[in-house]
Amino acid sequence: MAINDVYRAVLDFEEDSIAALIEKELAEGVEPGQLLQEGLIAAMDAVGKAFSEGEIFVPEMLMAAQTMKLGLDVLNPRLGDKDAQSRGVIVIGTVKGDLHDIGKNLVGMMLEGGGFEVHDLGIDVSPEAFVEGVKKYQPVILGLSALLTTTMPVMEETVKALKAAGLEQVKIMIGGAPVTRDFAEKIGADGFSADAPAAVELARSLSR
Amino acid sequence: MLNAKENGKLEQLHKASMEILGKSGIKFLLPRAVEILKSNGIRIESDVAYLTEEQLLYWVRKAPSEFKLYAENSEYDIVIGGDNVEPAPTFGAYQIIDYAGNARPALMEDFINFVKLYEANPTFKVNGGCCVQPSDVPAEHGIMLMYYAAYTHSNKCLITNSGSAEDLSPLFEMAKAAYGDDMEKWAAYPRITTIVNANSPLQFDPRMLETLITFCQAGQPINVDSGAMAGSSGPVTYAGNIALANAEVLAGIALTQMIRPGTPVMYGSTASGIDMKNAAVAIGAPGAAICFKYATLLAKYYNLPCRGGGALSDAKKPDLQAGFESMMIYKTCADNKMNFIIHAAGVLDGFASASYEKLIMDFEIIDFVNRVNREFEISDKTLALDVIEEVGHGGNYLANRHTPKHGRSEQFIAKLSVRGNAAPDQLEKNIQKRMAQLYAAYQKSVRDEAVLEKMRGIMLANGVAEGHIARINSL
Numbered sequence: 043m044a045i046n047d048v049y050r051a052v053l054d055f056e057e058d059s060i061a062a063l064i065e066k067e068l069a070e071g072v073e074p075g076q077l078l079q080e081g082l083i084a085a086m087d088a089v090g091k092a093f094s095e096g097e098i099f100v101p102e103m104l105m106a107a108q109t110m111k112l113g114l115d116v117l118n119p120r121l122g123d124k125d126a127q128s129r130g131v132i133v134i135g136t137v138k139g140d141l142h143d144i145g146k147n148l149v150g151m152m153l154e155g156g157g158f159e160v161h162d163l164g165i166d167v168s169p170e171a172f173v174e175g176v177k178k179y180q181p182v183i184l185g186l187s188a189l190l191t192t193t194m195p196v197m198e199e200t201v202k203a204l205k206a207a208g209l210e211q212v213k214i215m216i217g218g219a220p221v222t223r224d225f226a227e228k229i230g231a232d233g234f235s236a237d238a239p240a241a242v243e244l245a246r247s248l249s250r
Numbered sequence: 251m252l253n254a255k256e257n258g259k260l261e262q263l264h265k266a267s268m269e270i271l272g273k274s275g276i277k278f279l280l281p282r283a284v285e286i287l288k289s290n291g292i293r294i295e296s297d298v299a300y301l302t303e304e305q306l307l308y309w310v311r312k313a314p315s316e317f318k319l320y321a322e323n324s325e326y327d328i329v330i331g332g333d334n335v336e337p338a339p340t341f342g343a344y345q346i347i348d349y350a351g352n353a354r355p356a357l358m359e360d361f362i363n364f365v366k367l368y369e370a371n372p373t374f375k376v377n378g379g380c381c382v383q384p385s386d387v388p389a390e391h392g393i394m395l396m397y398y399a400a401y402t403h404s405n406k407c408l409i410t411n412s413g414s415a416e417d418l419s420p421l422f423e424m425a426k427a428a429y430g431d432d433m434e435k436w437a438a439y440p441r442i443t444t445i446v447n448a449n450s451p452l453q454f455d456p457r458m459l460e461t462l463i464t465f466c467q468a469g470q471p472i473n474v475d476s477g478a479m480a481g482s483s484g485p486v487t488y489a490g491n492i493a494l495a496n497a498e499v500l501a502g503i504a505l506t507q508m509i510r511p512g513t514p515v516m517y518g519s520t521a522s523g524i525d526m527k528n529a530a531v532a533i534g535a536p537g538a539a540i541c542f543k544y545a546t547l548l549a550k551y552y553n554l555p556c557r558g559g560g561a562l563s564d565a566k567k568p569d570l571q572a573g574f575e576s577m578m579i580y581k582t583c584a585d586n587k588m589n590f591i592i593h594a595a596g597v598l599d600g601f602a603s604a605s606y607e608k609l610i611m612d613f614e615i616i617d618f619v620n621r622v623n624r625e626f627e628i629s630d631k632t633l634a635l636d637v638i639e640e641v642g643h644g645g646n647y648l649a650n651r652h653t654p655k656h657g658r659s660e661q662f663i664a665k666l667s668v669r670g671n672a673a674p675d676q677l678e679k680n681i682q683k684r685m686a687q688l689y690a691a692y693q694k695s696v697r698d699e700a701v702l703e704k705m706r707g708i709m710l711a712n713g714v715a716e717g718h719i720a721r722i723n724s725l
């Protein structure tokens with residue numbers, strides 16, 4: 043089956059051939075929505091499962107996600123409004139004073155693999171810069187990362203700054219090694235997750 | 251002495267680092283640092299510095315191969331360099347994990363308890379720093395309060411926190427209250443040291459560069475450190491990761507010598523790897539041990555004192571994993587003469603947490619390793635041929651005079667290890683017993699009231715609440 047080739051291409055990290063493969067399927071009249079659901083997303087779900095079970099490793103999963111993204115770039119312009127809407131926009135960044143970004147990057151890449159459109163504002167991002175980013179990209183979700191107990195208070199400042207700017211509709215999820223669920227509740231964030239796979243689950247539930 | 255094969259490897263790594271410095275360069279994200287590099291003829295493109303091998307070695311060779319760090323009580327002065335190995339407290343853990351694995355935020359009381367335990371252990375000549383990160387004092391006052399807590403509770407060499415120039419200014423005022431403001435004297439008798447981390451890959455951030463500049467100007471030693479993690483902030487192949495870390499550290503050291511030629515500095519490494527399953531840092535892994543081994547070899551190749559390693563573990567509680575990982579990393583460091591071992595006791599959970607029980611276990615690890623690495627004496631006395639003859643075939647050494655005479659010095663008297671007929675919970679009891687003994691042996695240092703008054707004045711002037719100071723005094 044042809045869609046199966048697309049599915050396999052993601053599982054085999056065929057970054058070089060995925061675009062051509064999708065073009066070929068589209069030329070043969072396969073529905074873009076079907077290629078997305080049964081090809082790309084189904085493959086990433088399988089990858090996510092294998093990852094959770096420890097069968098594949100982080101860099102391999104990221105390559106699969108990268109392959110999926112290249113495929114998505116080809117599909118995106120041809121998807122109908124209905125399919126496009128299912129794809130949520132997320133803005134992510136590490137808070138001011140904090141330079142740790144490995145966890146944040148990993149979460150960002152996995153969210154992309156999960157089908158989200160991610161805009162990464164980088165590290166040392168001030169509450170004002172987060173407000174600007176939210177205005178610019180109009181995300182469904184804002185993700186904040188902090189690895190230092192001394193920068194965790196900036197998460198609270200950022201939540202307040204968004205409220206003050208009248209942007210309370212955006213859902214806020216937070217994470218980073220010292221961050222806890224209790225802390226998330228305390229500062230009025232909408233969600234917390236302890237690792238990247240859980241962050242994708244969380245984003246899905248927050249964007250529903 | 252290294253054999254030719256090892257030497258060849260170091261040359262390969264050195265060459266690779268030189269290529270990294272020339273081709274990719276190192277980003278210095280502080281205009282003042284860039285100015286210093288530029289005024290010393292280093293090629294700069296925007297904020298990236300490209301050092302040639304010749305420039306790099308010219309500056310690195312100005313750094314002393316060993317130096318002395320001075321303690322409040324001169325008995326604890328230490329030499330950092332050569333074959334000397336000095337264990338030092340852990341740094342930066344923000345949680346305390348108990349024996350069962352429950353975690354809670356670290357407090358100032360924990361900080362002081364740790365200082366007391368390090369102080370009471372004669373193997374340690376270094377104390378303070380950020381041995382745990384207290385959550386009950388405001389972040390912006392932590393640097394001052396931790397220094398005050400260490401100064402009032404320890405007679406040993408002191409580590410401090412790092413920070414921006416603004417953060418460090420009251421800290422240095424406090425230290426001047428203790429040691430005077432003759433900066434030349436300060437430089438001649440260094441009193442405090444801290445950690446300056448590269449922000450791998452290939453950059454130094456403004457805050458760290460301000461720490462570097464502030465300490466070097468005052469002639470106080472720092473360790474320039476790279477924590478490149480093979481697979482996330484460095485290449486997954488260890489040779490590449492080590493070459494990258496080496497390039498970062500050497501570039502930082504070159505800068506220290508431009509600021510104050512001859513200023514003491516340590517070649518630092520917390521380079522390690524990651525867990526491929528979740529990208530978590532892997533500090534108790536074999537790869538980390540390889541990084542530390544090569545950090546010592548490279549530092550010695552450049553004639554520099556080195557810092558790195560520790561009794562490191564990624565375990566989530568003081569368990570079996572904590573034991574085997576900590577022993578591997580500490581022993582690798584000690585065997586290779588890592589001169590200054592921050593994180594020598596108490597850390598686990600990939601640097602994020604600390605544990606009292608593990609602290610006590612690590613004390614034992616250090617004593618074990620020191621015993622193993624002590625010069626092995628082969629003499630008439632230790633060969634004991636006369637005793638062998640005397641006891642003869644099928645005899646018994648237990649009751650021979652020779653055994654009680656040398657038993658205490660020859661057999662390591664373990665404080666924790668359980669042997670013989672004992673209950674399964676004996677280890678835990680031994681840990682608690684040793685901890686209680688150390689607390690009992692701890693003696694609070696006697697300090698000049700006038701100095702303390704000055705320090706308190708500086709803290710109050712910088713907005714520290716009186717209650718936080720009083721609390722430290724009461725502990």
Ligand code: B12
Nearest residue numbers: 141142143145185187190191217218219237238342447600
């Ligand atoms: C690597 C590291 C560094 C590197 C960072 C490199 C980089 N590019 O990120 C370097 C060496 C530069 C560094 C510097 C410093 N560090 Co540091 N660092 C670490 C370390 C060892 C590992 C972090 C890491 O990469 N983990 C791996 C990733 C995959 O895990 P993670 O970040 O937790 O992310 C996961 C989850 O938390 C979650 N998540 C993360 N973000 C988000 C966001 C969202 C939205 C969601 C939903 C989920 C989520 O999902 C991720 C994937 O599973 C930690 C200790 C630790 N174990 O956490 C210390 C640690 C955090 N650092 C610490 C310190 C003190 C510092 C320095 C001050 C040290 C110094 N004196 O030089 C500086 C400060 C720099 C600054 N201003 O930020 C302390 C913190 C103490 C405290 N007060 O909280 C720690 C605990 C270590 C220690 N004991 O000293 N550090």
